[in-house]
Amino acid sequence: MKIHKYDTVIVGAGGAGMRAAIEATKRSRTAVLTKLYPTRSHTGAAQGGMAAALANVEEDNWEWHTFDTVKGGDYLVDQDAAEILAKEAIDSVLDLEKMGLPFNRTPDGTIDQRRFGGHSRNHGEAPVRRSCYAADRTGHMILQTLYQNCVKEGVEFFNEFYVLDQLITEVDGVKKSAGVVAYELATGEIHVFQAKAVIYASGGCGKFFKVTSNAHTLTGDGQAAVYRRGLPLEDMEFFQFHPTGIWRMGILLTEGARGEGGILRNKDGERFMEKYAPVMKDLASRDVVSRSIYTEIREGRGCGPEGDHVYLDLTHLPPEQLDAKLPDITEFARTYLGIEPYTDPIPIQPTAHYAMGGIPTNVEGEVLSDNTTVVPGLYAAGEVACVSVHGANRLGTNSLLDINVFGRRAGIAAAEYSATADFVELPEDPAKLVEEQVERLRNATGSERVTEIRKELQETMDANVMVFRTEQTIKTAVEKIGELRERYLNVSIQDKGKRFNTDLLEAIELGNLLDLAEVMAVSALARKESRGGHYREDYPNRDDVNFMRHTMAYREVGDDGTESIRLDYKPVVQTRYQPMERKY
């Protein structure tokens, strides 16, 4: 075991982690621990753009953006945070441009902007061009640009280091972050990083679904690490299903395709979104479009022999426009489906895409241990966190924005904290939990296999807690997850070695997914209403009287060692906007 000492440690090197690192490295001795090489992070898979009311191509302002974000999140958004997001969006985009990001340009040479779902002029009058973009690889360009600037700033990376535990020490009755424990993939060695400040920026957990746009590596490691140490997770029942994933594969096809004029059609060729969202049509918010697609499928208007998908039609758009604005997604259709998007519609279905919930933070990125108490020295930003700017449903282009705005804020706040704070003493035997976990798995002889449990988990999540949910389906999922968690205790792996043991890491990742899936299902069961991405067929309406509040889920361990989940609730911050009926 090695012990390292840094002022600031950042966990994860996607957009939020690297944006934080650029700020933290200037102000404090900083290390970034990342399970992937930074440029492999899933920020790079984001396509369509980053929202900011630059008003480069038409009238726009940050207040309209704030309103759209609050409405898009079905009024579960903390409005103070949404206002910061929309206001700081403008400088955030300009900062990236100054760092070198090659945005598409207007004829004047300014940053070009295009339409995106849920973004509107003057509180819902009509779609507005707010998304700043670089073809359909905006996330790729953000990830590259941030990595380039990390190289420029001399950011210190520990690549292929898996953070598996959060260290917390109680000082004078206050729980403080003391550091993290990491597993080095190349050698199997365990490292303790003592740090004054720790920032989690480790991304989402979408791999508990089967049909998902998420990378294999998105296994909720950060959420699981803090949750197991008794800290809450907020709003985990809210998961976004992106309307246009490649049928059965789940690979993302950007909403920018509809922003450029693409149309969703059922088997009769009908533009069905006109029925569900007369004003915004195909550019309604994602939860609305995903439910509409499944409604078409359920009512027998799906495409294909099994009627289990619909079409994204780009055939009426000029090939030059597809080549210039959507080169990557048209290539995906060719590569994976053998379809030519110039002439043929693309079969799509909703795909599990984004966790709105996560580690609760305030607007400075400080992690909360309950509804109001800050954990000194602990921060989170990006998809791993819940600040909450996305509420019950995130708007497209607001996640690339979130990682830049709140990644920057967390980086500054953490480094300023570590400039004045002292190191917190490490707990006794700090690596104990991780060492035991690794040794147990390496020596296990049980009959259960990681692949089988993961497959059953993904199948039950897809079947029971996806776009449509009922008490019955959620209970089925809760029971199944409980069974899988039992079986997981009896799991064994084949690779017993120390060097690049990805077999071992996949087993650990599965444990994280199981914990988070259970939190998600239990939180969903208790929310007896429909709001944003959480749709209960048995409670189809939003219930502001009983459920205009955030879910806070805590892991509890009884005296006999039995684990359970305790749910509590936190009020939503409302400033300007009263809840209204949500129409697009």
Next chain:
Amino acid sequence: MATPTLEKADEAGAPEPGFADSPYITVTFRIRRFNPEVSEEASWQDFQLEIDPKERVLDALHKIKWELDGSLTFRRSCAHGICGSDAMRINGRNRLACKTLIKDINPEKPITVEAIKGLTVMKDLVVDMEPFFQAYRDVMPFLITTGNEPTRERRQSAEDRERFDDTTKCILCAACTSSCPVFWNDGQYFGPAAIVNAHRFIFDSRDEGGEQRLEILNDKDGVWRCRTTFNCSEACPRGIEVTKAIQEVKRALITRRF
């Protein structure tokens, strides 16, 4: 040599979209294994799978790892060609495993899979990427400007933006660099990927560091080592015209115009 066989394809191998019902076929994957914890010698190992030929090579590797041999080691993440983790040598050619469909690489014969060349193999298909990223860092891959920052964005015409569009697509997968015979023979050569990323900034109208980067690339291990074999352009999974970009950098070195 063990040749485990999967009796029956599971649901993960169900017919893929956009195609008529397609029968599973039996495919042999011949994989170059290396694990110094077990043996100092590398060796080939065959695995037979019943698999839908419209699946990706990455799907086949996962099937082997998850159902036959958990010790098979490779990097992967996004699984659709954007993260750059899974460049490998498939049937003797550098490709991304997640962008290569089995049907497109003659599954009648054993499909060979081995680590990319020119970088030290750590285990199975995993190589040491550090020298590759060091070459990238050496070309100063970031925007260099002087003077005060503008209040708003820097202006750039659509034409100027187009000038370096191709080289912004790079995902740093190393398929190009590790297909280059010069790089195989001389690990000091920067390699195509680093030059591509230098090109991305040299031809960016906003950048003022072109001269510095050109000096770096004028080095004995710089662009002049390129022998224009076009391996890199053929290997690029993003379709970047790598050789053309290298030629443009060479021309800029001679004319000092960019």
